[in-house]
Amino acid sequence: MKTWWRRRTLRFRLAAWYGVGGTLLLAAFSATLYSYVAETMARPLDSELQQDLAEIRLRLAITAEGELRWNRAAVADEAHWNSENPWFELWNEQGELVRRFWPFTETRIESVPLKPEPGRERISIFSVARDLRLRVLSVPYAVPDRGETWMIRVMTVHRPMADGLGALRLIIVVALPVVVALLVLGGYALTRRWLKPLDLMVAEANRITMDDLGRRLPVVNPHDELGRLAGVFNVTLDRLEESFVALDRFVADASHELRTPLTTLRSVGEVGLRRSRTVEEYREIIGSMLEEAQRLQLLTQRLLELASTEGGAPAVQHTPVRLDELVRRCVGELGILAENKNQRVLVEAPECTAHTDPILLRQAVQNLVDNAIKYSPAGTTIQVKVRETGDHWVIEVTDEGPGISVEHRSRLTARFFRPDSGRDRGRGGFGLGLALTKAYLRLLGGTVEYAPAPGGGSTFRLTLPRV
Numbered sequence: 344m345k346t347w348w349r350r351r352t353l354r355f356r357l358a359a360w361y362g363v364g365g366t367l368l369l370a371a372f373s374a375t376l377y378s379y380v381a382e383t384m385a386r387p388l389d390s391e392l393q394q395d396l397a398e399i400r401l402r403l404a405i406t407a408e409g410e411l412r413w414n415r416a417a418v419a420d421e422a423h424w425n426s427e428n429p430w431f432e433l434w435n436e437q438g439e440l441v442r443r444f445w446p447f448t449e450t451r452i453e454s455v456p457l458k459p460e461p462g463r464e465r466i467s468i469f470s471v472a473r474d475l476r477l478r479v480l481s482v483p484y485a486v487p488d489r490g491e492t493w494m495i496r497v498m499t500v501h502r503p504m505a506d507g508l509g510a511l512r513l514i515i516v517v518a519l520p521v522v523v524a525l526l527v528l529g530g531y532a533l534t535r536r537w538l539k540p541l542d543l544m545v546a547e548a549n550r551i552t553m554d555d556l557g558r559r560l561p562v563v564n565p566h567d568e569l570g571r572l573a574g575v576f577n578v579t580l581d582r583l584e585e586s587f588v589a590l591d592r593f594v595a596d597a598s599h600e601l602r603t604p605l606t607t608l609r610s611v612g613e614v615g616l617r618r619s620r621t622v623e624e625y626r627e628i629i630g631s632m633l634e635e636a637q638r639l640q641l642l643t644q645r646l647l648e649l650a651s652t653e654g655g656a657p658a659v660q661h662t663p664v665r666l667d668e669l670v671r672r673c674v675g676e677l678g679i680l681a682e683n684k685n686q687r688v689l690v691e692a693p694e695c696t697a698h699t700d701p702i703l704l705r706q707a708v709q710n711l712v713d714n715a716i717k718y719s720p721a722g723t724t725i726q727v728k729v730r731e732t733g734d735h736w737v738i739e740v741t742d743e744g745p746g747i748s749v750e751h752r753s754r755l756t757a758r759f760f761r762p763d764s765g766r767d768r769g770r771g772g773f774g775l776g777l778a779l780t781k782a783y784l785r786l787l788g789g790t791v792e793y794a795p796a797p798g799g800g801s802t803f804r805l806t807l808p809r810v
């Protein structure tokens with residue numbers, strides 16, 4: 344049953360719920376309404392019964408011998424009971440019927456009411472003939488002369504009120520199935536309409552493949568649950584597509600960039616093996632091969648970093664970071680390179696704390712300081728400044744190098760961009776450092792800009808949001 348139910352469509356399950364749940368709820372509602380109306384309609388009858396009871400108590404007397412008196416006169420055994428008098432029965436303590444005072448002949452009666460429960464006051468309804476229902480009030484009745492408690496049962500015709508209730512019952516019986524049928528049909532039709540976008544989404548999702556990642560799920564109504572689901576799914580698809588594009592680009596870039604060092608590596612090896620050489624010559628050949636291998640290693644590492652940054656792989660973890668300390672540490676790590684070129688690196692950073700990812704920011708600052716050292720002539724000065732402007736933190740790296748000509752500035756952060764590739768290859772650059780810096784800053788919500796420095800050098804400026 345459970346698997347059968349789970350195999351049904353949502354539409355079917357909702358319609359079934361409307362059917363079963365609606366029937367149960369409406370049945371409970373109708374039953375409550377019915378008993379409330381029945382109770383309200385019976386109230387006049389019950390007060391009539393109470394009046395009759397008071398009259399009986401007034402007029403009826405039972406002697407110690409058990410003789411019945413009505414209005415002080417003895418009641419003859421076979422006397423016809425006047426219908427103007429209250430109708431009632433007397434039951435003695437042994438639960439035997441003493442006398443039935445009602446105006447019907449026994450032939451009219453098809454079944455007599457069951458005997459009353461001794462000692463308990465209650466109201467009940469008895470059908471005594473096909474067209475005659477009696478509303479009955481049973482109460483304990485003290486017979487002082489005999490020292491006993493009998494039961495007295497006052498009754499009246501229930502019929503007039505049964506008519507009104509019958510009509511109500513008929514309405515309920517006819518209306519209930521109609522309402523339930525409307526609920527089921529309406530529920531099915533509405534869920535069919537509401538879930539239509541889901542069918543469209545399923546059809547579209549089936550068409551999305553590795554080669555066709557540009558497709559997106561249709562968003563029929565962006566405000567409802569299905570629209571929001573499609574929206575979230577589309578954002579996930581965007582990220583997935585970005586990752587695939589980054590991966591594709593990585594493969595293309597890598598195969599393009601790895602070709603040259605690999606060819607160099609191979610040619611050096613082949614030339615080296617062409618004839619026998621001295622140990623010194625072999626040492627030189629292996630040295631240059633190792634150098635090339637090292638470059639290869641560095642290049643692959645950078646390409647991987649870039650691919651994972653662009654594919655959104657690194658999780659950015661914002662923490663409070665002392666910017667002045669971070670900058671000083673970067674400069675300290677690269678100090679040896681500056682020393683080799685007899686350069687001075689000056690840091691001007693007041694004590695300040697930013698809320699950012701220290702690892703990504705450090706990589707970015709390191710790239711800029713490394714470039715400044717790499718591309719500036721020996722004996723020059725490099726300045727690193729940290730300052731605060733309104734709602735941003737700014738880190739500037741200024742050098743006294745050759746600067747970057749106007750026509751190259753717009754493409755500086757493009758991958759593999761090297762204004763003078765011949766010159767830069769010699770210094771170990773791949774044209775990936777600024778592309779990486781830009782990617783890191785994008786993840787941190789900031790930017791990287793270039794500005795010419797007074798005196799012909801370069802200023803690279805990182806801007807980070809303070810919040």
Ligand code: ADP
Pocket residue numbers: 710714715718719742744745746747755760761762763767771772773774775776777778801
């Ligand atoms: P690379 O790995 O080649 O250094 P980058 O992306 O860091 O790659 O830099 C791209 C190019 O921009 C470099 O090859 C260089 O020509 C130029 N460049 C970067 N920084 C500077 C600088 N401080 N001064 C002059 N030229 C620079």
